[in-house]
Amino acid sequence: MPLTRRDFAKRSALTGAGVALAGSVGVLATAPGAIGAEAPDGGPDGAADGHGIGYGPLIADPDGILAVPAGFSYKIITRTGVTTLDSGESTPSNHDGTGTFEGHRGTTLLVNNHELKGPRADWPHPVPLAEGLVYDPAASGGCTVVEVAKDGSPVGEWVGIAGTSTNCAGGTTPWGTWLTGEETEDKAGEHGMTKDHGYVFEVDPYDRRAGRDPKPLKALGRYAHEAVVVDPRRGHLYLTEDASGPNGLFYRWTPPHGFRHGRGQLRSLAGDAGVLEAFKCFDSGGRFVDDLSRATKAGTVYGVDWVEVPDRDARKVSVRKQFKDGEVTRARKLEGLWWADGGAYVVSSYARDESPVQHDGQVWFYDPRRRTLTLKVLLGVNPDPSKDGALDGPDNITVSPYGGLIIAEDGEGVQHLFGATDDGRTYPIARNELNIGTAAEPEFSEFTGPVFSPDGRTLFANIQEPGIMLAITGPWKRQRRQR
Numbered sequence: 001m002p003l004t005r006r007d008f009a010k011r012s013a014l015t016g017a018g019v020a021l022a023g024s025v026g027v028l029a030t031a032p033g034a035i036g037a038e039a040p041d042g043g044p045d046g047a048a049d050g051h052g053i054g055y056g057p058l059i060a061d062p063d064g065i066l067a068v069p070a071g072f073s074y075k076i077i078t079r080t081g082v083t084t085l086d087s088g089e090s091t092p093s094n095h096d097g098t099g100t101f102e103g104h105r106g107t108t109l110l111v112n113n114h115e116l117k118g119p120r121a122d123w124p125h126p127v128p129l130a131e132g133l134v135y136d137p138a139a140s141g142g143c144t145v146v147e148v149a150k151d152g153s154p155v156g157e158w159v160g161i162a163g164t165s166t167n168c169a170g171g172t173t174p175w176g177t178w179l180t181g182e183e184t185e186d187k188a189g190e191h192g193m194t195k196d197h198g199y200v201f202e203v204d205p206y207d208r209r210a211g212r213d214p215k216p217l218k219a220l221g222r223y224a225h226e227a228v229v230v231d232p233r234r235g236h237l238y239l240t241e242d243a244s245g246p247n248g249l250f251y252r253w254t255p256p257h258g259f260r261h262g263r264g265q266l267r268s269l270a271g272d273a274g275v276l277e278a279f280k281c282f283d284s285g286g287r288f289v290d291d292l293s294r295a296t297k298a299g300t301v302y303g304v305d306w307v308e309v310p311d312r313d314a315r316k317v318s319v320r321k322q323f324k325d326g327e328v329t330r331a332r333k334l335e336g337l338w339w340a341d342g343g344a345y346v347v348s349s350y351a352r353d354e355s356p357v358q359h360d361g362q363v364w365f366y367d368p369r370r371r372t373l374t375l376k377v378l379l380g381v382n383p384d385p386s387k388d389g390a391l392d393g394p395d396n397i398t399v400s401p402y403g404g405l406i407i408a409e410d411g412e413g414v415q416h417l418f419g420a421t422d423d424g425r426t427y428p429i430a431r432n433e434l435n436i437g438t439a440a441e442p443e444f445s446e447f448t449g450p451v452f453s454p455d456g457r458t459l460f461a462n463i464q465e466p467g468i469m470l471a472i473t474g475p476w477k478r479q480r481r482q483r
Helices: 005-015
Strands: 066-069 073-079 095-102 108-114 141-148 154-164 167-172 178-182 200-203 225-230 237-241 250-254 275-282 301-308 334-340 343-348 362-367 372-378 394-399 405-409 416-420 426-432 447-452 459-463 468-473
Touching: 066 073, 066 468, 073 141, 073 154, 095 178, 095 459, 095 468, 108 167, 108 178, 108 447, 141 167, 141 178, 154 178, 154 200, 167 334, 237 334, 237 343, 334 394, 334 405, 343 394, 362 394, 394 447, 405 447, 416 447, 426 459
Parallel strands: 095 167, 095 447, 167 225, 225 334
Antiparallel strands: 066 426, 073 468, 095 108, 108 141, 141 154, 167 178, 178 200, 178 225, 225 237, 237 250, 250 275, 275 301, 301 372, 334 343, 343 362, 362 372, 394 405, 405 416, 416 426, 447 459, 459 468
């Protein structure tokens, strides 16, 4: 049932303002181009302030990998070209979205996407074509499963799925599996592929046999998938699309009547099962919102309706191109998703000339009960990405067991992992110091896949290129609210 203008006005009043993260790190602002507040100590790295926020300045790493605060340390769990799978091949490259699961005897299992697009010959270290786990033998991407001991030492790594393409983000499920999304729309015959791509696949970290004969979850649509989350109460799946020309969409999949989620149940569904819809937003005055970049103030609240996708398998026309102007709301680079606090946190990494208004990142919160979307974080355009401490391009996101958000930066220049508290202050957690460019023109790869271990003691994250999985430990503490 559509959300009426009167209903939305009432819910807007109840929802209240969002959090304006104009805190201690970088360009966190309430309007594009505005500059966030400087760190309390005046330094770019945001040392812990008088209220105990953060962990202090980042300390340069003599090994040139990762700068972390005093008292913190890291271990390299996997590294492309250095560590190997149980089968002897190199760990695949281009680490991306990651999920954690509780393993046996205190171990942690991680499912790690490898964002490899196109033919296998294009990559020195594609995901190996493990027998029985291959969707398309021409494709280079997939997932590996990594086991880490309680003390943080790596135990083993094996293929979870192979022969998929451009495995970017994904999401864990309440029933203990990983949903991996292909960020591509390549069809059979394009770029060397022998099957259609642009689907979501399910990977079971506990049962290697469950992944045999991989089957795309066609009911969730074929488009440039990023992340996916599951509403554990209502059974809906929410999905993001990273695309432009036109900009991508935010989707909701409603399961068919009588369907019950569980291991392997999604792959049993027909390609047209359930209903796939794209969102349509309007403001408190009932006016249609064509693009999320229109929001120029943290705390903006939109009402949300859902519009059914005509052809979810995009047999002739890309899903996002099946809608005319005025039918759905769009956004550039819809990426990270995380389910917490009864709803979905949604990231739009940036907006440029293809969008109505430019920015360097938004984080929204979708409340399914109120059917509202609230802007929680807005990053103005970063005037100098090369400056340490400045932020742009939030991507993967997770909710911290110590309060607030952990956000991976995928922008220009220096790359960080940073935290954002519930009341709007920010602090650095790590900085990528692995220069994959030159001394004259340094280049630093993005962070991907931040996620805590099930016991909350270890923050796992990846440096995408060349492909390094890191385990970060230290004196984690709950981040206090400002009084």
